[in-house]
């Protein structure tokens with residue numbers, strides 16, 4: 757199996773309200789993005805594709821990849837308007853890297869660059885599930901009661917908590933499966949809001965997406981208070 761990580765850093769981080777995108781803020785003494793790259797660097801994956809904003813490509817190369825010796829990064833590509841556009845650009849680069857390998861023999865690990873607390877154990881859990889099922893996502897069972905709420909702010913339903921999982925990354929797929937999902941998604945003019953890659957596999961293929969155990973500490977930096985929490989976890 758060839759193993760390629762796709763690390764996403766093409767977002768603007770609008771909910772963070774900072775001058776620079778959240779993935780470049782300093783967390784402890786390193787940029788947020790460093791931690792995800794380092795986790796894959798230290799894993800047994802073969803290579804990393806980093807996707808970043810068009811104007812940040814050179815900065816990523818010199819100030820993060822080269823500076824911290826992340827030498828498994830084999831391509832740095834420009835992101836797109838939506839998260840899924842960024843993933844798609846990175847997938848094309850990953851396929852180039854694996855040109856000599858059958859897509860069924862390639863695993864793609866898609867990870868948010870804004871999730872710095874990823875661990876070796878989570879990567880391993882996802883890998884095992886992807887090898888067995890072809891498609892998986894890191895996730896944890898929800899701890900709170902979740903309600904469906906009307907636009908007016910009233911509870912309309914309380915789903916059985918035992919059926920609810922909170923979805924994280926990495927999301928790991930066999931290359932043929934995620935490629936097929938993306939091709940069908942772009943052909944669909946009525947695709948609506950898409951927030952993760954597992955959703956595409958659920959919607960556009962018949963491959964069930966397996967939950968692989970993530971961690972409650974594997975948070976995504978989204979709003980300012982997340983920086984302090986992530987620093988504690990790290």
Ligand SMILES: Nc1ccn([C@@H]2O[C@H](COP(=O)(O)OP(=O)(O)OP(=O)(O)O)[C@@H](O)[C@H]2O)c(=O)n1
Pocket residue numbers: 764765766767768769770771772779807835836837838839840842843867868869870871976977978
């Ligand atoms: N067009 C985009 C949008 C998001 N991402 C990446 O996807 C991950 C998760 O997305 P999210 O937390 O939603 O990031 P942002 O879109 O940057 O944040 P916001 O929604 O607050 O603007 C982040 O690592 C982000 O950089 C990306 O690569 N390209």
Ligand SMILES: C[C@](O)(CO)[C@H](O)COP(=O)(O)O
Pocket residue numbers: 839868923924925951952953976978
């Ligand atoms: C993929 C993801 O991290 C799963 O939780 C998430 O969907 C990323 O985007 P979001 O816009 O912050 O939900």
